[in-house]
Amino acid sequence: MRRDCYRYYSTDTVFKYSPNRTMSRRPDPLAQVSDFDIRLLKIYRSVVECGGFSAAENVLGIGRSAISQQMNDLEQRLGLRLCQRGRAGFSLTEEGREVYHSALQLLSALESFRTEVNGLHQHLRGELNIGWTDNLVTLPHMRITHALAELKDRAPDVRIQISMTAPSQ
Structure with a gap:
């Protein structure tokens, strides 16, 4: 070789x-x-x-x-x-x-x-715009404030914009 x-x-x-x-x-x-x-x-x-x-x-x-x-x-x-x-x-x-x-x-x-x-x-970021009537927040079974608090904890880079209107509008 x-x-x-x-x-x-x-x-x-x-x-x-x-x-x-x-x-x-x-x-x-x-x-x-x-x-x-x-x-x-x-x-x-x-x-x-x-x-x-x-x-x-x-x-x-x-x-x-x-x-x-x-x-x-x-x-x-x-x-x-x-x-x-x-x-x-x-x-x-x-x-x-x-x-x-x-x-x-x-x-x-x-x-x-x-x-x-x-x-x-996996990382959420951006803006979330929510519109609801003001009586929706006071309904106990809706738990909106708890859901928003949990979202803020899990996704701190998401900006939440909330607008409320009267139920008659």
Whole structure:
């Protein structure tokens, strides 16, 4: 088996690398991060935090060969060798450590974004305009004042505008 390998990234660019060295240059910059990339980064985070592919199997619920394939996909996508793996064990390359820290920041920002957007759906704000006749407030079974007090407690950012009219109007 040859130690030096060639990877073809495009029709006119060939990059030579040794499997034991990191690839230092990518032919095309990473244009955008897709859902697939995020999935790969989550798998990568788990592998790093578990200390290797075998330990990550149970956490991820997928086999070692599938994890290895995902890591190969991520390395190809990024154009970097992220980790050394084999009989000697698992260790991150310098680029792998940098990618890991960047992945943590990205995944944390995505989680913050998700939490914030979900909070927008649960947080009431705006204005509520209510019009009623003045005898409606005095009816004991209506409990309007209790309902308004509860609304104010649950949604302090809702402004309540009340207008009353006489029953004859």
